[in-house]
Amino acid sequence: MNIYDVAREAGVSISTVSRVLNHRETVSAATRAKVEAVLARHDYAPSAIARGMMGKPMRMVAVLTVDLREPHYARTVYTIEREFSRRGYEVTICNTGDSVDETAKYLRSMRDKQADGFVLVGSVFDRLGRDGAVEPLLRRVPVVLANGALPLPGAYSVLVDDRYGVGLAVDHLVAQGHRDIVYLKVLDTDSARAKRDGFVQAMARHGLPCTDAHVLEVEKSLDGGLAAAKTLLEGALPFTAVVCGEDVAAAGALKGFLRAGLRVPQDVAVIGYNNSEYARTCEPQLTTVDNKPETVGMLCVQLLAGRIEGTGEYPSLTIQPELVRGGTA
Amino acid sequence: MNIYDVAREAGVSISTVSRVLNHRETVSAATRAKVEAVLARHDYAPSAIARGMMGKPMRMVAVLTVDLREPHYARTVYTIEREFSRRGYEVTICNTGDSVDETAKYLRSMRDKQADGFVLVGSVFDRLGRDGAVEPLLRRVPVVLANGALPLPGAYSVLVDDRYGVGLAVDHLVAQGHRDIVYLKVLDTDSARAKRDGFVQAMARHGLPCTDAHVLEVEKSLDGGLAAAKTLLEGALPFTAVVCGEDVAAAGALKGFLRAGLRVPQDVAVIGYNNSEYARTCEPQLTTVDNKPETVGMLCVQLLAGRIEGTGEYPSLTIQPELVRGGTA
């Protein structure tokens, strides 16, 4: 069933049907009623593809992420989808995997399908800016990055001040009398480095010892944290508290300390990052930093919708995380 | 830059360009080289939209899910995306939310965009069959459901034998000498009911007491499990073990027992379901049932790709879950 069929059945021309479809006011009430009756009878929906061929905006955005299984990304993406959907956009979510090529593939295909904008979720996308093949794809379409930045004219960002976030964790520990604090660094994205810097700076601010040995690189997993706990317990470095860049690894470290018979937080305090369900699953519940993926998602939508619709011209934004007290620090 | 521009620049007709683009063999090597040079020079990519207008298969599938934040769905969807992507398909993921209308909206839009097939992840989609508006959308496109079923001719399923899975949990507990076992039922999907039935049947098989009081309905959250533990501890029903339909709630129950000073598994055993990261986060690690979302995802892809490409004609499949021993039972 296409626009010609509708026109024939309603006894009008296709232009008239098109006018009705697009809510143009230049159609007589009688004609409009006739056409709408046919439309309804057949539950007709115009072909999005044919519309796309006319270069019309599709009221569609694409959200790209590296790994949907990561709960923090999932929460961000979910919020973005719900909010754009509420605003009448269609949202397609792409899982790009870790490769720039695949990301480019998805970006290109979405651009070809006339996506009105992109949201890139995760600081892993930062490196896209360095890739010559990707840049032209992003030039003509508005782009917003959640927790990342891209040195391109049309690319805006919603950032979380992770440096500040880890600072909060250190401040809290210091307020409780801790002096020997260790940081577990997870991954090596911009965000991970910002967190590490936040740790180093906070320690300096408090005049506390912070050598290279105070920062451990750990894998992003329970086992990564578990291994870190083991390393620390066997090592010579004195410590009474651990801050970790990701809840999962913090949960692993907590596990390691508990298994070694330490009491948490009395013998050692632990603070995670993300305020995830992992943090709440731990017993005692993990003290953690809330970096508010839902807020980030909402702001991404506001920014991107504003640019697409040509309304509000927001700049990039940075939000402040908050400490959430559990029972581990 | 379109096919006409390329044709002009290469000094050939658009058909020739189209032939090169589609790897037809009926082009002389010289012409082909000329055209490919132009293609490469401009990094030309044909418009997917225009191709779509010709009704060509787009080598695109859509994966729908109700809530991406649910880790079990996320794992399934992730696997499906990676595998289809590896096979050269483009995958668009849709988060439909809980409403049939929105699901219909996404299905329609994907059908309009010539999606070659659908994967519906989650037993929540079962009710789509009952909706007259959705059925026609699913009729002409191959559909595979992960962990769900639809009474439609073209709709195939990959199911997990959840009844059997919960049976495994009960068998394990009975082997350890437990007789008073309680089941925590989460949600009310087909899958949730199958699990509950599996519990009731296993209890009957072992000749153990199983009244209505032995099945508690709990919310799908840590707090749901926590509340259930409280109810059980305050109630009169004797119990030495708890089986729960979802790891999250099982983790909550475990938390509740530990906080009440019970030793797990000595005083009370706990078994969850999903073999999720939640289960591993618990200390002791939760004994749980692995329902293998990655396997389910892979099989979905095999089924759907088989139907789309007209190769293998697989029937619906059911896989068997496995018990994964942690430290709680």
Added chain:
DNA sequence: CTGTTAGCGCTTTCAT
């Protein structure tokens, strides 16, 4: 082997 031409289903001037 290559070019010409007729659509695909829609929107959009331009007439009437």
Added chain:
DNA sequence: ATGAAAGCGCTAACAG
């Protein structure tokens, strides 16, 4: 207020 006709960028007969 309505209709006729020209595309949008591509593929697929059909000719040569």
